[in-house]
Amino acid sequence: MTKATLADWLDDLAARHGEREALVDGARRWTYAELAVTTERIARGLVTVGVGKETRIGILLPNRAEWLVTAFAGFRLGALVVALNTFSPAPELRRSLVHADVQLLVVQPRFLGHDYLARLGEMSPALPGDGGPLFVPEVPALRRIFMVDDLERLAGAGESVPLEVVRALQSEVAPAELATVFFTSGTTAAPKAPLHDHAALVHQAGVLAEAFGYTPDDRWWAALPLFFTGGFVTGALATLAAGATIVLQAGPDPDAALDLIQHERPTILIGSNLVPALLEHPRLAGTPVAFRKGMAGNTPIIAKFCPADHLCVGTYGMSETATCVTSTRATDPVAVRRGSNGRPLTGVVLRVVDPASGEPAPSGVDGEILVRGPSLMRS
Structure with a gap:
């Protein structure tokens, strides 16, 4: 099994594929080398607002470059990235923010017919706030909300942070440490939040x-x-x-x-x-x-x-x-x-068993699937 952090892995990809195109978002394009540098810039900005190991960063964005840039910037610092469903109504979004103890939220104000600032306002009249520290009982762990267009300003503030600080923080992140929270679709029950x-x-x-x-x-x-x-x-x-x-x-x-x-x-x-x-x-x-x-x-x-x-x-x-x-x-x-x-x-072991006895189910008979392997969620 590969033993690397996601940030170290991205840096290795940048070293191997530097000038190849990594990411396209409309007219905006990044090579692998540019993507790595961009995530370092955002990471320096995140340091200025106290992001570090185990900080919970919520991402409430549609598919745009800033989704991936924010995630990998967080990975560099040892933060835990919480992926938030842009289709969630206010009650479900609040549940996700509270359940994952999100401390910093990056959000796009609106997308298609969705008004995310209004949804935050449904949780508390104190939200989304003015960009400063938040202390809101309805989402007690949440301290800051950044609009996606503020990320460049945040990166500018991060110019005062030596790049060596980010790299030192990155060196303290271990491959076995948690990186992501993704909520399940909640088809048969409330969405679960597997950790990887x-x-x-x-x-x-x-x-x-x-x-x-x-x-x-x-x-x-x-x-x-x-x-x-x-x-x-x-x-x-x-x-x-x-x-x-x-x-x-x-x-x-x-x-x-x-x-x-x-x-x-x-x-x-x-x-x-x-x-x-x-x-x-x-x-x-x-x-x-x-x-x-x-x-x-x-x-x-x-x-x-x-x-x-x-x-x-x-x-x-x-x-x-x-x-x-x-x-x-x-x-x-x-x-x-x-x-x-x-x-x-590779590395996965599957068994189909009788759910009552735990014994292997005969061929052609329905059973419960048991999985063991390197990609299994952490408990």
């Missing part, structure tokens, strides 16, 4: 990139929200692990998606609710589509959206295991990739 450490996420990124057959020439269409583990781990981290490019799409606009697909030529497709709408869009027939890799290779929709010789794989996983625990491989025969959810990934 640095080593688990770095390991998972490399394993997935290899299983999915990613190369530095690939480009991920990042329409799946980064606040889901699927977006952050199978999408962003696995793409970076291959030295490939993340192409961000913020919202569910089919026309904007087709423009992006045409101009940026992404090759990686990972679950997006936009795909059914795109399949029915009159512009699709005239839009060159380059998708060949990704997930859901054993579903009918991929056959409609990708060429016959695509390398998409079938997978199985969950938030608690930092996404996939099984996968077919991009190198598997077509019949295998289209007819299976795959076999265990």
Whole structure:
């Protein structure tokens, strides 16, 4: 299992892929080297407001570069990054902030039909505050809220912090320390908040990139929200692990998606609710589509959206295991990739047991799936 922190891993990627394109957000672009430097700048700014090891940083943003920049800046300092669902109504958002003890929140004021400042105001009339320290009983751990557009100002304040301070703090972060909180979808109960450490996420990124057959020439269409583990781990981290490019799409606009697909030529497709709408869009027939890799290779929709010789794989996983625990491989025969959810990934042990007795379930009999492996959540 890989033993590295996410910040050290990013620095290693920058050393290996320096001038390759890492991140695209509209007209804004970053190479791997530029992405590493940008996260250091934001980390210096975060130091000025007291962020350090175990500080809980909440990110309430759509898919934009600042999501990843803030996360990796926090990882450099040993902070715990809390991914917040931008679809959450005020009561659920408050529950997430309180449950995760979020101390610093980075938020975009509005996006599409969502007014996040109004949602904060529903929690307490003292929110969102004026940028200074907060002491609000309704969210008792929360001390500061930064608008996303304030990050550059924060980075400017961080120019007074020697870079060596950030690097010294980064050197004190261990791979076994916690890195992220991602809330589950809450389909059958209240959302849970699995915790994952640095080593688990770095390991998972490399394993997935290899299983999915990613190369530095690939480009991920990042329409799946980064606040889901699927977006952050199978999408962003696995793409970076291959030295490939993340192409961000913020919202569910089919026309904007087709423009992006045409101009940026992404090759990686990972679950997006936009795909059914795109399949029915009159512009699709005239839009060159380059998708060949990704997930859901054993579903009918991929056959409609990708060429016959695509390398998409079938997978199985969950938030608690930092996404996939099984996968077919991009190198598997077509019949295998289209007819299976795959076999265990490196280091994963799976058992199917009778839930009452705990004994192995016979072949063909339903049972409970037990998982052990390096990407399992921390208790």
